[in-house]
Amino acid sequence: MNKKGPLYAMFFSLFLLLPGCSSLTVLNPQGPAAKTLSDTIILSILVMLGVLAVVYILYIIMLVKYRAKKSNEGYIPPHEEGNIWLEATWIAIPIIIVAFLSVVTVKTTHAVENVPADYKDQKPLVIYASSSNWKWHFSYPEEGIETVNYVNFPVNRPVEFRLYSFGPITSFWIPQLAGQKYAMSDMTTYLNLVAETQGDFLGRNTNFSGKGYAQMEFTATSMSSDDYDKWVKDVKSTASQLTEDKFKSLLAAAHVGRETFSSTHLTFSPPPAEHSEHMDMDHSNMDHSNMEMSTDEHSHQSN
């Protein structure tokens, strides 16, 4: 019977660990995209606990009932080839589970790849987020401002991040607001999110990118649209311009603190083409024409 002790211990440790849920960043979403993902994860955990339960119950029964003991000495186990109905059952049920989860996956992937459903009528705020060495540059083409290692945006407004990298592949992640996406040097990828509460959220790179990777964090702050407008106005009137030389020196530096500029690097250092071959259909539905950068971007693509 010494088999069961550790098993129980494993179960108990599971229950002991569960109350920590609210401290689990991923399961504590503050926006619709992260909420969809959190719901998907919890649903899949429940389904999988069901699968585990079936396997564990059968397992315990088999081990308790059929272990060698004094009373079954001399017992000769039967020869069994298998059973077509039993085997069909444990092929069919997993297929049903996988089919169900596949539907969930495709639906939720579709949901988080686009502007969240309740915010479709609003024009998203476009922010280019690019990585270099171990820092993040955020360019606001509409406002004509740029920040380093922090990003501000209005609450309850869709934000479209356009991601790329000036170096190794990085992955842009604000776990409480949306799932992550790669930023690469040769294409631009898109990430849609909405923050539904005001506050500071931790964002970071999750894709190993060399020595300074562990420190490659930034703060994402969602604020009321009034505060946001005020901040933009402030930046425009007080911050210095981002010159090409200044930008080059920023790129070359390994780490820098927060920086703020009243112009963007997009004009002299345009982003790479979008990830068009792999773009799913819904992206092309998005209205690019009324965005300030779209003309620049398309002319870049035709180069």
Place this chain on the structure above:
Amino acid sequence: MNFDLEKFKVHGEPLIYGAMISIALVSIGIVVGLTVFRKWGWLWREWLTTVDHKRIGVMYILAALLMLFRGGIDALMMRLQTAAPDMKFLDAQHYNEVFTTHGLIMILFMAMPFIIGLMNVVVPLQIGARDVAFPRLNAVSFWLFFFGAMLLNISFVIGGSPDAGWSAYFPLASLEFSPTVGNNYYSLALQISGIGTLMTGVNFIVTILKMRAPGMKLMRMPMFTWSVLITNVIIVFAFPVLTVALALMMFDRLFGSQFFTMANGGMDMLWANLFWVWGHPEVYIVILPAFGIYSEIIATFSKKNLYGYTSMVASMLIISLLSFLVWAHHFYTMGQGVMVNGFFSITTMAIAVPTGVKIFNWLFTLRKGRISFTTPMLYSLAFIPIFTIGGVTGVMLAMASADYQYHNTMFLVAHFHYVLIPGAVFAVIAGFHYWFPKVFGFRLNERLGKHAFWWIIISFNVAFFPLFILGLKGMTRRMYTYSAETGFGPLNMISFAGALGLAIGFVILVYNIYWSTRYMPRDENGDPWDARTLEWATHSPIPEYNFAVVPKVKSRDPFWAMKHDKQPLFEDPITKIHMPSNTGKPFVLGVVFFFLGFFLVFSMWIPAIVAGIGVLIVLAAMSFERDHGFYIPADKVITTEQKLGGGTV
């Protein structure tokens, strides 16, 4: 040519000086020991030049055990460094090298050679063959693997280890962002041992298809042989991709080509695609044989035949097909859209179906059995609940949307350790305990074996379960440090404690080998477990010719049928036996390949060209050599058989 000693040096770390000193001491110890005990001739004749599949298997396993400890020490250093916030044990560069080599060594130089070692020892015996189809090629495979592994290992003290992760994503792994020679070692060490593995693949496919004993139809093969056959088919399809990818990587790094760079049309994600087109099947290369090992052990110690044999074979075939259709799940977050991610989600989740079939078949093999809890059986039984956790979290990760939150986090790290450790490490340990008496003629001590087992099983869960939660808390992998505010500290400390426990378990395991060698009683009949398959029908230790008489197979568990249904297995008279002769050339080939690799790593062109010519010379010498092997005369076979206790005649 300007010779620059500086680039060989690895600076600063007391750990590295410690490693240098210990490597030097161990090497001197081995040389002195061999000289004092006059064992050089013995080493050369019996081991370095051997073409015997059993000895090659033993050497694979020895090398794998050594690498287990090398990779294990890497793991301990990592867990120690992250045990508490703001630890100062390793710096970023060192930590990056440690996690890179940990991954490389554990997958390519521990798990895979351990499995290839077991398959070398067992498969020819299981199919009633005298050796593998190409015994010399087998020796070449081993020495290429061995010297590839050594090349990677010396990087730690000469020039610096690879530091861009075991997946070596570009452009990070390019010369621009990884200017040290570390990733040169990566491309060359993996290339050399990879060529060896590819040859193993060809060798074992031919062996299994062409050298089975009369009567052993495909559907009568033991499950381990089936798993090995399918694994080697995967190797033959997957490894050429690695060969090409590594060659392109080498061109990029050594000759300034631009396949994966940022500028001039290089495509960084092409590397990721090539790497995972090989890399995902690679996961099944290390896991499918484990399924075979467990099938043998669970059947043996339940005293039952394997339940659902046909569906077991079918599920392995389906897994092998699907393994080539899932690679893009490694980069769902690359922005490839709903269509592509959806496709790869479904193929990935589909793997759960055949895997589930196997789990239930094992459970039903136990049903109505008479289960005895020996050490190999304990590992096999512990595999089921733990691997199931790995499996279900795999399904969770397969869901592309959810993966946006798990990708590159500790959740992923926990998942693949929950798959690979029970799926490969427990399996090779179980197989090691199970087949050990076959090779050496005595069992490992059961009491010590069980001690090690409980340490390993419990510590494993302590070490890796917390990582699931850390992942959901937002801790990403490969971070060498974190601040206290993140709250990652306590769970990481628990995980470190588990890692220590695992280390203790492995030390007990090795102590068991030492203890058992000295004190365990020798085995009398070659069948200590009352097993079912052919390998147990010959003596322990196994005579060089395996079977004095080629067995005639009439059922799936022929040895069981012989013992319990009195079905005769060895009917023919003993005749002379043809054997391949030993050769030193594979070893020499390994050595010149090692030097070729080493000189290329440091771009020392003239010596590299000399070594390259050396490779060609050895290859030419091998191909022009006429060697027809030799015969063991019948009367010598009879005397050997009588000395070992008869039985087969």
